[in-house]
Amino acid sequence: MLGLVLAVGIVIDDAVVVLENIFRHIEEEDAPPMRAASKATAEIALAVMATPSRLSSSSSRSPSMPGASGALPQLRAQVAVAIMISLLISFTLTPALSGARAPPAPARARARRGGSTAPSRRRTAGCSPWSLRHRW
Secondary structure, three states: OHHHHHHHHHHHHHHHHHHHHHHHHHHHHOOOHHHHHHHHHHHOHHHHHHHHHHHHHHHHHHHHOOOHHHOOHHHHHHHHHHHHHHHHHHHOHHHHHHHHHOOOHHHHHHHHHOOOOHHHHHHHHHHHHHHHHOOO
């Protein structure tokens, strides 16, 4: 379970870093989603590669160490493989899916003006005082 938790955390962390940069390009530069995905992924490639590379190299060397740090060699090897797979996913699947599923430009512009989010803001503003008065 420990290895699974660590691997899932690394997969999510890598994907979030890539997604944030892609959507920053879409929002700030108003770039088309596929071009933004390509440019943003190339821009942060070194930063995203650094953490999984360091973690997988330290995990793969640990089984040969004596003592508590060398315990559970299969777990360490599985974590190293899972981290490298997460790196592959964050460079291939995440940009491809985010570029394909990003909202079109008119919807982004309408959301920036507050056209589609105004009713939800009013609803949230009405619920906040009620929830503060009725605490558990």
